[in-house]
Amino acid sequence: MAKVNETGHAINVANLEKLITLCISYGSNYNPSSKQITIDSLKTLHQSTSQAMDNVIQANTAFKNVTNSRMAIFEPTKPLATRLINSLEATDASSKTIENAKAMNKKIQGTKTDKKKNDNPTPEDEITPDDKSISTSQQSYVSIREHFKNLVSILKSEPSYMPNETELQTTTLDALIDTMGNANTQSNQTYTDLGNSRIARNELMYATKTGLFDVSKEVKKYIKSVFGATHPHTKQANSIKFTNQTRK
Numbered sequence: 515m516a517k518v519n520e521t522g523h524a525i526n527v528a529n530l531e532k533l534i535t536l537c538i539s540y541g542s543n544y545n546p547s548s549k550q551i552t553i554d555s556l557k558t559l560h561q562s563t564s565q566a567m568d569n570v571i572q573a574n575t576a577f578k579n580v581t582n583s584r585m586a587i588f589e590p591t592k593p594l595a596t597r598l599i600n601s602l603e604a605t606d607a608s609s610k611t612i613e614n615a616k617a618m619n620k621k622i623q624g625t626k627t628d629k630k631k632n633d634n635p636t637p638e639d640e641i642t643p644d645d646k647s648i649s650t651s652q653q654s655y656v657s658i659r660e661h662f663k664n665l666v667s668i669l670k671s672e673p674s675y676m677p678n679e680t681e682l683q684t685t686t687l688d689a690l691i692d693t694m695g696n697a698n699t700q701s702n703q704t705y706t707d708l709g710n711s712r713i714a715r716n717e718l719m720y721a722t723k724t725g726l727f728d729v730s731k732e733v734k735k736y737i738k739s740v741f742g743a744t745h746p747h748t749k750q751a752n753s754i755k756f757t758n759q760t761r762k
């Protein structure tokens with residue numbers, strides 16, 4: 515998904531409707547031989563692009579909702595990991611086991627080498643339309659879950675780790691790990707759906723010859739051929755601007 519001006523797509527669709535209204539106003543003077551630019555075809559194109567725009571909005575909303583839900587699931591992870599270290603230190607665990615657990619906790623907290631990898635994703639990372647930023651954030655959540663899973667594995671390997679607090683028990687932690695995994699899966703799915711909806715929209719709007727952008731140019735050429743280059747109708751049609759957002 516390229517970083518583009520989403521508003522520009524909406525303006526193109528709205529301007530197509532304006533152009534159709536002009537064509538209708540010309541009455542019998544607008545009678546192209548090309549089926550692609552007939553009034554009926556233009557109306558169908560407008561309906562299709564409008565629906566494609568709605569699909570992108572719905573997919574984007576779904577992605578943001580899942581993203582927000584995932585943030586809420588992962589938010590307690592860091593303080594919980596620190597509590598787990600404290601609980602482990604209160605057992606008969608060896609210094610080496612505690613050292614390994616602490617090393618994993620540092621990765622969860624995003625310190626040292628992992629800090630450079632953006633393992634502490636921000637809300638801004640999640641809502642940007644830029645592929646690179648979203649991809650980095652997606653991987654960050656995957657990494658946090660993996661580090662947390664490794665920490666829990668260390669706790670399970672220690673026979674004396676038997677906390678009375680339910681939230682610190684390994685069965686509870688396993689359930690949290692599963693929830694994290696499901697959240698990552700849902701985020702990946704909605705992100706893919708959003709990308710596919712944008713691809714479908716762009717195909718309808720910017721495909722060579724058949725897309726809204728090229729079709730609108732053909733309509734203007736036809737109007738010019740009917741009324742002449744200096745006629746007010748031609749100038750009126752040319753005043754309706756369309757932009758190819760995929761070329762920005």
